[in-house]
Amino acid sequence: MTQLRKVAICKPLRTPVGKYLGSLAPLEAGALGAVILKALVERSGVDPERVDDVIFAQGYGSGEAPAIGHWSWLAAGLPLEVPGYQVDRRCGSGVQAIVNAAMMVQTGAADCVVAGGVESMSNVEHYTTGARNGVRMGDMVLWDRLTRGRLMSQPIDRFGVITGMIETAENLAKDYDINREAADAFAVRSHQNAAAAWDAGKFDEQLVKVEIPQRRGDPVVFDHDEGYRADASMETLGSLRAIDAKRDSDAIVTAGNASQQNDAAAACLVVAEDKVEELGLEPMLWFSGWAAAGCDPSRMGIGPVPAVERLFARTGMGWDDIDLIELNEAFAPQALAVLKGWGFSEDDSRREIVNVNGSGISLGHPIGATGGRILADMAHEMHRRGARYGLETMCIGGGQGIAAIFERAA
16 A cells, blocks of 8 residues: 655735735635635745645635635636636535645645635625526515525424524533633633734734725735634623524523624745655645534534544544644634533633633634634644644535644654
């Protein structure tokens, strides 16, 4: 059996994360993807003609930029000979893009692959399924793909109607006995960690500024995450009403302890170890392994628990090996349920290495870009701390989890 090649992660970058209908809204997903790809080529110094493929994640694909990895590559003015495609594993799409690239490199199908993702939730379209054959009489329904995608994330014939991801988080809050105070405290920590990271300049090296065209005058430069709240406190978050309060009197998920809808892009180079020097690149991380697992769609947020269990079984690693944990925060009670599912007690020291610079609640969750955003943040933090192994994991709408381990390159 041919030995798998060692895989390097080089130059992970991300744009700042924009609020829903915020600063990045004027750029549709394809154009935003082009921004990060152009920056990746320029900053890494890689010869773009040596790139074998471009794999881009997008949770809300659109006919406006099909096969968005290729579309954005072309929009960036990069070589026509380089192919590209799009991958969708919902919230885990960005990790899956990196994993797909790593497997191509491991097996010799490619030497150098661009992997990442993009999402412009501000520009997700409304659509109809009833117009192809015409409507003889009556109204035509126009679906909002953002909300419809959450409702239809599982087959209703089998699982019934799940109103959305908020409902799944509320289910976990009840399953794992998580109260509103604990959820808000977790969210406050996320916002405070993000604010402290920005104050310390921790994101500076990985950030790609985005120029926003204006109708008149020079472009506006967008250079800062705009979703985190430096003033977040138990008082400010505690004053918010639960989103599902009318449906569930015990509901605890609020706009303050849930992830946001966002716009952003992220990308990195995934390269064979024996090609890194030849391409003039410097490894930042080594890819160690990955796993995905399914779970009950009505408890989709618990997905990281079986995914990490499967990953540890495949790699022979365990919690004692992990120095930094990035658990995407879809919802505070969801993240807290995962920590309980992992067996982390409330005073467990391992909680201190979870999301040290914030995550989905504070920095945002631009679905297709989240995996790459987290990887960029984690890679730089691993080097600051001298951490050997970092774990990136997230839940996935519809009932999945995904996890990957990366080793710091010396």
